[in-house]
Ligand SMILES: [Ca+2]
């Protein structure tokens with residue numbers, strides 16, 4: 039009987055403690071109300087709602103940032119950028135390998151597009167990975183590379199038009215050339231058909247032939263600047279004897295025009 043009395047006493051004591059704890063939690067909650075209760079949809083603090091509630095005391099700012107409207111000086115409330123759950127199960131799907139903490143890109147990315155199987159990122163960045171990439175950079179799945187010397191100011195938009203990458207923004211030069219606000223990136227040095235070995239813009243003429251003869255037999259000149267143009271027959275090997283015979287065929291025997299780039 040004595041044991042039963044002790045048990046009943048212990049149980050009622052536990053109940054008292056737990057209800058006391060619940061009461062004190064309620065009291066704490068009542069002491070501090072979230073600012074969320076008093077924010078209007080446009081992010082302003084609804085003083086009228088505060089007055090009507092009759093509440094006085096601390097406002098809980100957890101999950102919110104308070105900013106000052108630069109024009110009016112009025113406080114503005116917005117959901118805190120850091121309030122997202124730190125351990126959402128779907129976080130496993132985010133992969134930071136494209137831009138790890140260091141050395142990802144050095145500034146904001148404002149535009150993304152896929153061009154020529156690469157991801158092109160542009161914005162205000164000036165470094166991507168370990169390369170200098172002024173406002174635009176290319177990600178090939180493994181590493182970053184620059185697109186020439188890039189732009190002298192912010193790139194806001196990218197698109198692909200006629201297979202060419204087009205950038206728009208506040209820049210006035212692209213690749214060191216005047217290119218106000220719009221620029222086209224021509225990745226391939228080869229234009230149209232192959233055969234412009236000397237790089238003068240004309241394909242497969244006598245000047246290209248003499249250039250190639252000089253290169254093969256006299257070791258002068260360098261058609262390596264644009265391998266696709268100097269691979270006249272398109273077999274993957276630039277500026278060799280087969281390209282020379284192809285070129286001779288084109289010029290003196292009416293052979294087929296060199297394949298496209
Ligand atoms: Ca050409």
Ligand SMILES: [Ca+2]
Nearest residue numbers: 234236238240
């Ligand atoms: Ca030429």
Ligand SMILES: [Ca+2]
Nearest residue numbers: 269271273275
């Ligand atoms: Ca060839």
